[in-house]
Amino acid sequence: MAPHRFHEQFHHIQRSLPDVPLTMGPDDSAGYFYEKGVVLVRDGEEARFVEDAVRTHFTETQGLVPDHVRRVGPRAGRTGVTRIRVGDPAEGEDSVPHALRAVRAAEDRQGRRLAGRNHVVHIAGNVNACPGDEPVPVPRTETPNPAPAEGSYDPATAVGVLVIDTGLMHDHRSYPLLAHTTGDAQLTETDADGVLRQYVGHGTFIAGILAAVAPNTDITVRGTLNDAGAVLESEFGALLFDAVDRGGWPDVISLSAGTPSADTDGLIGLDAFMAELREQRTLLVAAAGNNGSDIPFWPAAYAGLPEFADCVLSVGALRADGALGACFTNHGPWVRVHAPGERLTSALTGFTAPVPYVYQHSTYDACRFGDADYACTCQFPRHTGVLSEGRESTGAKPDQVMFDGLAQWSGTSFATPVAAGLVAARMTAYRERDPRAAGAGLLAADAGRAEVRGARVAALRPPTWRPVPAVIPALPA
Incomplete structure (x- = not known):
């Protein structure tokens, strides 16, 4: 699947979004990029639930102070979604997978996904987020x-x-x-x-x-x-x-x-x-x-x-x-x-x-x-x-x-x-x-x-x- 091509384009996209810390999916074959240290949720009751669940989980398992988990702008508008910071993106390991596991049991009970990665949406003329070919x-x-x-x-x-x-x-x-x-x-x-x-x-x-x-x-x-x-x-x-x-x-x-x-x-x-x-x-x-x-x-x-x-x-x-x-x-x-x-x-x-x-x-x-x-x-x-x-x-x-x-x-x-x-x-x-x-x-x-x-x-x-x-x-x- 040519992982090095995936890495080439990762660096290209990171340069185009310089203020957004990005990371890659679980492995190169997954082929997606997302915002590091942030999960995406629907605003309202679901956002409050996810915020509390992740804060509790991280406090009990990793000793983080509650302020490490918080909502960050932009706030939900017509799209009805908001971002929740679940860790410091400057740290080596991405905290998003841990945060998603923290709400998985609740999702299973409700039959509905409550949180997800904040993916990078990109032009589909790409292969592993890079051109199928170039013109x-x-x-x-x-x-x-x-x-x-x-x-x-x-x-x-x-x-x-x-x-x-x-x-x-x-x-x-x-x-x-x-x-x-x-x-x-x-x-x-x-x-x-x-x-x-x-x-x-x-x-x-x-x-x-x-x-x-x-x-x-x-x-x-x-x-x-x-x-x-x-x-x-x-x-x-x-x-x-x-x-x-x-x-x-x-x-x-x-x-x-x-x-x-x-x-x-x-x-x-x-x-x-x-x-x-x-x-x-x-x-x-x-x-x-x-x-x-x-x-x-x-x-x-x-x-x-x-x-x-x-x-x-x-x-x-x-x-x-x-x-x-x-x-x-x-x-x-x-x-x-x-x-x-x-x-x-x-x-x-x-x-x-x-x-x-x-x-x-x-x-x-x-x-x-x-x-x-x-x-x-x-x-x-x-x-x-x-x-x-x-x-x-x-x-x-x-x-x-x-x-x-x-x-x-x-x-x-x-x-x-x-x-x-x-x-x-x-x-x-x-x-x-x-x-x-x-x-x-x-x-x-x-x-x-x-x-x-x-x-x-x-x-x-x-x-x-x-x-x-x-x-x-x-x-x-």
Whole structure:
């Protein structure tokens, strides 16, 4: 599972959240990060109970003074959650596992989880919280893949799609498919040396896929994950509410972010948002994540809970030739459908000026998921990255490329807008007003099948998508 890649990205995310002490899950294979020394609880009686239970447990077993356990800001607001400090994050051992054990018996009695880790929610274009691959330049002369579908944009009938991701590149309108796309600007596109920052262009790339699959869409991109694609769970619910409040609940939300979790009932920090989503007509289309695992990835995994099955569509990724699941895709009964998600082509930047990018991670000699019977993105195109362990000792220089518009990129991040676009396209074709009915109809009528980790699963393949042969591609100069 390439634990060193997990550590590379941990340090990258820690730099993006400098004031938050972070730590890792129980082991590298768990693949999640969370806030050290803090548990997340629902405000009110449950918070008081957890605070008292943890304080009593720590006082009796570790001799800590009561003040070591206390509620810390921000206080609960619309999301209904608050953070409880359960230890000093400067100490070596993290106290969160001990605190969670202190309330486990009470949870068993009540049949409800009372506290959880404050996870880091991150862009799902990641594998173990790092890119499934990093973008590869594509000549402007090539056709996007999926290619633009037939049809035109009609503002009177367009399906509303909200993309919650990084913001739009400043020159995104120079890409014809994004001429009427609106939303937030990417806050910082380049570093002090004029080099593209990691994850920049992620939201623009997703919007380009959506516009290609479903031309008759009003796409709004919110830069909720502008800060290196990472945010604490305790803040994520409020940010989701803000994204929908600014324009009203849309027909479809395309969300390519989440976190794995050992919990099977969702994220405490999203309780309020998911409850309100259930009462709306909006369909949440969410990426299943790229850990190559069956561990639930939230919020996509809400699709596996009966009370959310009609309002959440979880999306895994097919490999470039469409024959099987991509090596990196998460899988399991909670993943409702798979769509092309490897080596898709869309706009990373606008078409106004070339801009350099330096790779952050190195490729591998073999597939890191043990699924190396094809030219997967773990191995190709070959490059050396800045964050790679041992690079200094070998003298290897990180590879740099130039982007001037199109890119090729892989991840369930990009399978997600394919599926969201097909739902929107069906709404237009059938004059369907209910996005959830359109999603169910799409799966019932149009879903093909694919094999993913030995299981036959539902698969959506857009008519304009072109399979890419499983051969070793060359890295553009």
